[in-house]
Amino acid sequence: MTAETPYLNRLSGLVLLAPMTILLAIFFLYPLGKTLWQSVNDSGFTLRAYADLTTSTLFFKVLKTTFVISFTATLVSLLIGFPVALHLSRKTPRARVPYLIMVMLPFWTSILVKSFALTVLLGYDGVINSFLGWLFGTAVHVPMVFNRVGAIIGMINYLLPFMILSILSSLLAQDANLGRAAEVMGASRFTIFRRITLPLAMPGVIAGVLINITLSIGMYITPALLGGRKDMMVANLIDFYTRQTLDWPLASAIAVVLLVISGVLVAGLGRVQGMGQAREVAQ
Amino acid sequence: MTRLSRIAGPLLVPVLAWICYIFLMAPSLVVIPISFGGGGDLHFPPKTWSLELYREFFTQPAWWGTLLRSLVIALCVTVMTTLLVVPAAYALQRARMPGGRILTALAMGPLLVPVIVLALGLYLELAPFGMLNHTLTVVLAHTMLATPFMMTSVGASLRHLDRSYEQVSLIMGASKVRIFFRVVLPQLKSGIAAGALFAFLISLDEVIVAYFITGPDTETLPVKMYSALRWEISPIIAAVSTLLTLVSLLLAVAMMRLERKERSQ
Amino acid sequence: MNAPMTPPPTPTAEEGINRMTDSATQMIRVTGLTRTYGTFTALDQVDLSVRKGEFVTLLGPSGSGKSTLLNLIAGMTQPSGGRIEIDGRDATHLPTNKRGLGMVFQNYALMPHMTVFQNIAFPLQVRRLSKEEIARRVQGALKLVQLAHVADRKPKQLSGGQQQRISLARCIVYEPSIILMDEPLGALDKKLREDMQLEIKRLHAELGVTMIYVTHDQEEALSMSDRIVLMRKGRIEQQGAPEDLYFRPRTLFAADFLGSSNLVEGTIDASAGQFRTSLGALPLPAPQPGAPATGAGVLMVRPEAMRFDPASDAASGWPGIEATVRDSIVLGGVLRHYLEADNGHRLIVQEGSSAHRARPQRGARLRVGWGPDAARLLPPDPEFGKT
Numbered sequence: 001m002t003a004e005t006p007y008l009n010r011l012s013g014l015v016l017l018a019p020m021t022i023l024l025a026i027f028f029l030y031p032l033g034k035t036l037w038q039s040v041n042d043s044g045f046t047l048r049a050y051a052d053l054t055t056s057t058l059f060f061k062v063l064k065t066t067f068v069i070s071f072t073a074t075l076v077s078l079l080i081g082f083p084v085a086l087h088l089s090r091k092t093p094r095a096r097v098p099y100l101i102m103v104m105l106p107f108w109t110s111i112l113v114k115s116f117a118l119t120v121l122l123g124y125d126g127v128i129n130s131f132l133g134w135l136f137g138t139a140v141h142v143p144m145v146f147n148r149v150g151a152i153i154g155m156i157n158y159l160l161p162f163m164i165l166s167i168l169s170s171l172l173a174q175d176a177n178l179g180r181a182a183e184v185m186g187a188s189r190f191t192i193f194r195r196i197t198l199p200l201a202m203p204g205v206i207a208g209v210l211i212n213i214t215l216s217i218g219m220y221i222t223p224a225l226l227g228g229r230k231d232m233m234v235a236n237l238i239d240f241y242t243r244q245t246l247d248w249p250l251a252s253a254i255a256v257v258l259l260v261i262s263g264v265l266v267a268g269l270g271r272v273q274g275m276g277q278a279r280e281v282a283q
Numbered sequence: 284m285t286r287l288s289r290i291a292g293p294l295l296v297p298v299l300a301w302i303c304y305i306f307l308m309a310p311s312l313v314v315i316p317i318s319f320g321g322g323g324d325l326h327f328p329p330k331t332w333s334l335e336l337y338r339e340f341f342t343q344p345a346w347w348g349t350l351l352r353s354l355v356i357a358l359c360v361t362v363m364t365t366l367l368v369v370p371a372a373y374a375l376q377r378a379r380m381p382g383g384r385i386l387t388a389l390a391m392g393p394l395l396v397p398v399i400v401l402a403l404g405l406y407l408e409l410a411p412f413g414m415l416n417h418t419l420t421v422v423l424a425h426t427m428l429a430t431p432f433m434m435t436s437v438g439a440s441l442r443h444l445d446r447s448y449e450q451v452s453l454i455m456g457a458s459k460v461r462i463f464f465r466v467v468l469p470q471l472k473s474g475i476a477a478g479a480l481f482a483f484l485i486s487l488d489e490v491i492v493a494y495f496i497t498g499p500d501t502e503t504l505p506v507k508m509y510s511a512l513r514w515e516i517s518p519i520i521a522a523v524s525t526l527l528t529l530v531s532l533l534l535a536v537a538m539m540r541l542e543r544k545e546r547s548q
Numbered sequence: 549m550n551a552p553m554t555p556p557p558t559p560t561a562e563e564g565i566n567r568m569t570d571s572a573t574q575m576i577r578v579t580g581l582t583r584t585y586g587t588f589t590a591l592d593q594v595d596l597s598v599r600k601g602e603f604v605t606l607l608g609p610s611g612s613g614k615s616t617l618l619n620l621i622a623g624m625t626q627p628s629g630g631r632i633e634i635d636g637r638d639a640t641h642l643p644t645n646k647r648g649l650g651m652v653f654q655n656y657a658l659m660p661h662m663t664v665f666q667n668i669a670f671p672l673q674v675r676r677l678s679k680e681e682i683a684r685r686v687q688g689a690l691k692l693v694q695l696a697h698v699a700d701r702k703p704k705q706l707s708g709g710q711q712q713r714i715s716l717a718r719c720i721v722y723e724p725s726i727i728l729m730d731e732p733l734g735a736l737d738k739k740l741r742e743d744m745q746l747e748i749k750r751l752h753a754e755l756g757v758t759m760i761y762v763t764h765d766q767e768e769a770l771s772m773s774d775r776i777v778l779m780r781k782g783r784i785e786q787q788g789a790p791e792d793l794y795f796r797p798r799t800l801f802a803a804d805f806l807g808s809s810n811l812v813e814g815t816i817d818a819s820a821g822q823f824r825t826s827l828g829a830l831p832l833p834a835p836q837p838g839a840p841a842t843g844a845g846v847l848m849v850r851p852e853a854m855r856f857d858p859a860s861d862a863a864s865g866w867p868g869i870e871a872t873v874r875d876s877i878v879l880g881g882v883l884r885h886y887l888e889a890d891n892g893h894r895l896i897v898q899e900g901s902s903a904h905r906a907r908p909q910r911g912a913r914l915r916v917g918w919g920p921d922a923a924r925l926l927p928p929d930p931e932f933g934k935t
Contacts, residue, residue, distance in 0.1 A: 005626045006379040007449060008459070013378030017386065020371035020430065024389055027427040031404025032396065038407050080303050087300035101539070102304045108531040109311040110488040112508045113524040117310035119516065120317060120327055127313070127327050157310055160303070218397025220491050225512055235399035235491075242403055242495075252407065255400045266395045447657040450624055453644040454651040455671035455722065465670070469661040 032259075039252035049253035059237070059254065066233045069148065069223070070216040073155040074163075077212055078205065080156070081163035085204075086197075088164070089171035107161040115225040118154050119145050151227030155216055162215065163208040170204025171197070203272060210269040214262050234258050311528055318521035336522035346507070346519060350526070353487055353504035356418060360425040360486035361479045367426065368433040369475055373467065376441045377449075387434075394431035401428075402495040409496055416498030424496060425486040432485065433478035440474025473541045480534050480541075487530065574636070575600045575726055575758040576621065581630035583616050590616040592782040593630070600725075603752055603759045607769040608779035609805070614762050617779070618728055621760065623647055635725065650724035650757075652732040656715040658703035664690075664714050665699040671722040689721040692751070709740045713747070720755060729761045733768065745772055766806045770794060778802055795850075798838045800929040803848045810854065810895050812847045813928065816840065823847055823925070826891050831866050831920065839925040846926045851884065851898035853922035857915050868917030871895055876907040883907065887916060 008016070039049055053059050088099055106114060121127045122144035132140040144150055174197065182192045220235035227233075232240070234254060241251035313327055318336050320329025340346045371390070375383055393401065405424055409415050444467065452462045468475075490505040497506055504523065511517050576598040583591040591613045598604050606614035619625040621632060623644035632640045639647055658667050668689055672682045690696040693713040703711055712732065719727055732748070733741045749772055752759055763769055769776050770790045777787040778801075786793060786802045797803035800811070814825030818841065822829040830847060833839070857868070871887035874894075883901040885908065888894055897916055899905075908914065 005624065006377065007446065008374060008378035010378065010380065012459070013374040013380045016370035016374035016378075017380065020367040020390065021386060023367055023423065023427060024392070024430065027405065027423050028389070028392055028396075028401070031401060031408045033404075034407045035400060035404040080299070080306075083296050083299040084303045087296050090296075097539075099304065101535070102308050104535060105311045105532075106307050108484065108535045110505065110524070110527045110531065112488075112490060112505055112512065113314055113527055114310040116508075116512055116516075116520050116524055117313045117317075119512075121309060121313060157306065160307060218399055220399050221509065225509075235397065238399055238403055239495075242406060248407060251403060255403050258397055259400050262395075262397050445655065445657065447653045447655055448659060450622070450644070451651060451653060451657040452670070453624070454622060454647070454649050454728075455674060455718075456645045456648070457670070457674045458645060461674065466659055470659075472661075 035252045035255050035259075038248050039256045040249075042249045046249070049247075049249035052250055053253055053257070062232050062234055062237045065231060066217055069151055069155065069227075069231065069233065070213050070219075073152045073159055073216050074209055074212040076152070077156050077159045077163045078209060081160055081208065082167055082201075082205070084160075084164050085167035085171055085201075088168050103161050103164050106157055111158060111221050112225075114157055115154055115222060118150070118157070118226060122150060122153065145226055147228040148231050151223045151231045151233075154222040154226040155219060158219075158222060159212045159216060162211045166208035166211060167201055167204040170201045170207075174200045206272045207269060210265055210272060214265045214269065217265075218258060218262060311531075314521055314524040314528060318525040320518075320521070336518055340519050340522045340526075343519075346523065349502055349504045349507045350523070352418070352501070356422055356425065356503060357483045357486040359422045360429055361483045363422060363426040364429045364433045364482040365475060365479055368430055368478070369437055369468075369471070372434055372437040372441055373463070376438070390434045391431045393428050398428070398491045402492045405492060406495040415496055416501050418501050420496055421493055421501060421503065422486075424492050425489055426482075428489060428492065429478075429482035429485045432481035433475075436478040436481070437471060437474045440471045444470055473544060477538060477541050480538050484531065484534050488527070573600045574598070575602075575634070576760070577633040578617075578621070579631045579633075581617070581620060581632065582628045583613075583620060583625060584628045589782050591620065591627075594782070594784055596777060596784065596787075598726075598758055598760060600758055601756045603749075603761065603772060603774045605761045605763060605769040605773035605776050606779060607763060607766060607776050607805070608785075609764060611781075612779040613782040614764075614779045615730060616782070618730055618760065618762050622649060622651060622728055648724055648726075650719040650722070650727040652712075652715050652719050652727065652729045654731040654734045656703070656711045656735075658711055658715055658718070660703055663700050663702055664695075664706070667703065667714065668718045668721050671718065675722060685721055689717040692720065692754075693717045693747070708736055709744065712736065712744055716748070716751065720751060720757070723755075724757070726758045726760070729759065731763055732761075734763075741768075748772065770806065776806075778805060796836070797848070797924065797926065800846055800848075800926050800932045803924070803926060804932075808851055808896060810849045810851065812893070814845065814847060816842050816845050816925070818842060827869050827889055827893055831923075833923045833925050834921070836924060840927045844928045846928055848924045848926055849918045849922055851896040852882075853918050854895070854897040854916055855918060856897070866917060868915040869895070870913060870915055873908045873910055873912045873914060875910065878907075887914065 006013075040047060042048060084103070088096055088103070091099065119126075123129070124141055124143075126145070128144065129140050129142060132142065144153065178196050178200075179192050182196055187195070217233075218235055219233060220239070223231050223233045224236055235258070238251050238254050238258070241247045241254065316329060317327050319332050319334065321331035321333045321335055368390070371386075374380065375387055380386070401424075405420075406415070409417075409420055414420055448466050448470070449462055452466050453459070457465070488505060489503075490509050493503045493506045494509060497503060504527075508520060508523055511520055574597050576596070578594060578596045581591055581594045581596075582589070594613070594617060596617070606617060608614045616625065620627050621634075623639070623642060627640060630640070631638065634642075634647055634649075658664075659670070662670065665686055668686045669682050672685060677685070686699070687696065690699060693716055695710060695713050695717070698706060698710065698714070703714065706714065712735075715732075729748075733744050736744060745768060748759075748761075751757075761769075761772065770793075773790055775787060776790055776793050778785045778793060780801055786798050788796075793802060794806050797806065803809050803811070812823075812825045812827055812830070814823045814830070816832065817824055817829075818832065820829075821832045823832045823845070824830075825847070833847070835841065839845075855868075869889055871889045873885060874888050875886045877884050877886075878901055881901060883899050883905065885897040885899075886894065887897060895916060
């Protein structure tokens with residue numbers, strides 16, 4: 001019988017839940033509500049901010065930049081992440097540990113540290129350029145930082161662990177006997193990959209892509225530190241309107257737009273993961 | 284298949300994977316040798332070796348003061364998150380509360396909303412009350428950000444905790460308070476520890492919210508680093524980065540040990 | 549008074565049940581106990597009394613309400629209606645930790661973070677006993693279950709059987725007068741289970757505690773209990789001593805749940821002293837309490853009460869039923885024969901086996917029947933088989 005009498009009564013439940021609920025109300029729900037309210041309020045109710053947005057070339061330019069950078073970074077992260085996930089999935093759980101540490105390392109490192117290190121590695125006289133210079137016997141100065149390339153490289157470094165772990169989980173969920181059975185039936189490695197491994201990894205791929213886009217469209221530090229002047233993203237624009245021009249309604253309106261976009265993505269992610277769970281249950 | 288593809292085929296995945304591993308690790312590790320270079324220029328590998336950058340860091344109160352402040356804030360956040368979220372997670376598992384599902388979703392909320400939106404919201408909320416530039420608000424805001432992580436790890440431990448431990452203790456005559464401290468908490472130890480490590484690290488590394496709601500008196504280390512990186516790349520940052528990376532590594536190792544212990548049980 | 553000093557008559561099982569309504573010796577009394585979950589009734593108006601020192605088994609298939617009844621007595625579930633008295637006090641709404649019970653769980657529920665010693669000491673610490681007293685009692689309990697040498701180990705380092713003994717020790721160490729057991733041996737293999745059954749019976753006899761034991765294993769119920777309470781769909785189907793339930797079931801469900809049986813449907817012809825069935829007219833059993841006297845009925849005979857060639861030893865002149873042997877199997881000490889009558893009805897016959905006893909050939913034609921007191925007449929049950 002699932003409908004057991006609960007171990008804790010409502011009063012104790014209330015006492016235990018109240019502190020966290022109050023914190024979330026004041027420091028999570030209220031700020032979100034305040035942003036929503038601020039976006040339609042400039043000494044009185046007004047849709048001025050949203051009207052300004054629809055005519056703002058800067059906003060649309062930034063929105064376009066955000067999407068271009070996010071999609072590029074996500075795509076590259078998928079292309080690099082898949083082989084890594086594949087490599088990890090072929091290890092025994094014991095042998096996988098040191099590789100997982102390497103994957104998780106950037107996840108644990110401060111984004112500021114990584115950004116700083118990338119400026120050193122990718123800079124004008126940086127490690128990569130010095131290495132290329134030594135290789136070709138001439139001074140090489142490929143611009144790789146403080147421009148869009150830098151922003152995207154920094155972002156990929158941040159996004160990769162999420163992509164790899166997401167794909168890895170769906171690769172590990174696969175029954176190893178499927179591949180063996182196909183091999184017995186005479187399928188080549190490539191056929192097994194194309195007809196079995198790849199289709200079954202799709203939920204992980206889709207989840208990884210959605211997580212990456214969701215994370216990257218709200219990115220603030222990486223474009224600010226590694227991108228160029230023209231690589232401002234939505235998050236930076238919000239900061240610009242909040243603290244440079246002090247146009248809070250406009251900043252809030254942009255935040256609401258960002259919230260809606262990421263809300264749609266998160267909902268999509270929820271559906272994909274729901275699908276994955278449904279499939280697990282069905283199996 | 285050509286001969287080339289027969290040789291390259293099995294190698295393709297490992298080679299690609301290793302390039303990626305290097306790309307993933309390099310930024311975290313390269314700061315360590317740089318930080319031991321001589322003052323002035325940033326070079327990898329350094330031309331001369333010295334502890335100059337660390338000496339500078341620890342002689343400038345503007346730097347080590349913010350590190351200290353950040354550590355204190357992170358510690359407070361860890362304690363706050365544990366105190367607020369562990370009882371809540373327990374109640375959500377063991378009491379049947381109206382709106383319990385909504386509350387569970389709400390606790391995951393900070394993870395799903397872009398941090399910049401929360402930073403703006405907190406700024407708009409606190410500015411009119413003159414509450415910007417307060418350490419307490421940073422602690423509470425970071426606690427909010429850490430809530431989903433604690434909820435997830437404690438929730439997972441709780442789901443694995445068989446109800447019969449509590450039932451048998453009740454039958455033996457123990458009170459529910461005693462059962463919580465003697466029977467439940469000890470078995471949630473590793474889940475709480477994992478959540479606490481996350482909370483500490485989130486607070487220690489968090490930039491955006493702190494950047495929005497702190498002022499000159501309450502600046503955290505990441506905020507100071509961010510400003511330093513934006514306006515002038517001071518070599519001291521290499522030393523700061525190394526220190527932060529070492530803390531991260533330490534916590535990561537602790538986390539892995541916890542996970543292994545959890546699995547072996 | 550000079551009444552003759554005759555010894556009191558040995559009570560029959562029926563009288564035994566009536567006698568224990570004597571309130572002085574009752575440890576648990578449950579009246580009209582009901583528990584519903586939405587539209588589903590898990591327990592329906594159950595009355596049950598348990599004497600001090602009695603070993604009562606709640607037996608039934610899953611979903612019969614036996615665990616619900618146990619959880620209600622333990623206070624882990626709140627009743628929708630009815631009353632629970634423990635040791636003469638109303639305990640219906642008493643919190644679990646104030647009921648003074650002991651309980652053993654199927655998964656042992658030993659705290660993984662405590663050593664064996666700490667586990668057993670826990671209920672004593674709750675009772676604020678002194679350190680010396682706790683150490684003394686824990687040692688005593690460990691000796692009682694013959695595991696004094698594992699005191700400092702963690703539960704994970706013990707075998708399943710040892711863990712079960714420790715959970716028993718933890719349960720008896722604070723001397724509760726009532727011990728509840730929820731399928732305590734369900735996780736053990738057969739051999740270990742039989743050892744533990746003896747162990748539990750020994751502890752029961754030594755400590756004189758009242759036991760309420762839940763199981764779905766009929767053999768366990770038969771071998772351990774003073775009284776079996778058979779449950780079905782949230783109600784008590786029948787209760788009594790093991791032999792009572794086995795030899796004198798009142799319903800088809802009871803007959804079928806405990807042991808195997810041959811069942812034949814038919815109509816009672818009291819005037820002719822016959823029971824008319826598709827196997828022909830069978831001799832009508834003597835009237836028994838609870839058995840139908842007219843109309844439709846079901847005749848039950850246990851396989852071990854079946855005889856080959858009944859006409860040779862029966863005075864009734866009933867020649868028995870002619871049947872074909874389909875299979876014969878050796879089950880250790882017994883031989884079991886599966887037969888098929890000419891109308892397709894299947895019959896099971898069981899007899900003692902020995903090294904010299906030849907098994908009948910498949911396809912052999914034999915006559916089978918039963919003695920005059922071996923059969924019981926049961927009321928028909930339209931719902932039978934749907935549980």
